[in-house]
Amino acid sequence: MTINEKVQRSLETVRPFLQADGGDVELVRVTEDGFVEVKLTGACVGCPMSRMTLRAGVERRLLKDIPEIRRVEQVS
DSSP, X not given: OOHHHHHHHHHHHHHHHXXXXXXXXXXXXXXXXXXXXXXXXXXXXXXXXXXXXXXIIIIHHHHHHOTTOOEEEEOO
């Protein structure tokens, strides 16, 4: 399984929580040095809690599931 596939699989576990509040997350890319770039969509755009959602939800899950990941960054 490629790193992109691992990231997609991990994102599928957090996606229902985001979708329950009208948001979602899209994988933009995974860099060679372990940085994941994601785009928050829907209700997450402009939400004052989106940074916390990214760190406490998305990043925490990816770091737990995939040891090769070093950081998750939000891009527009």
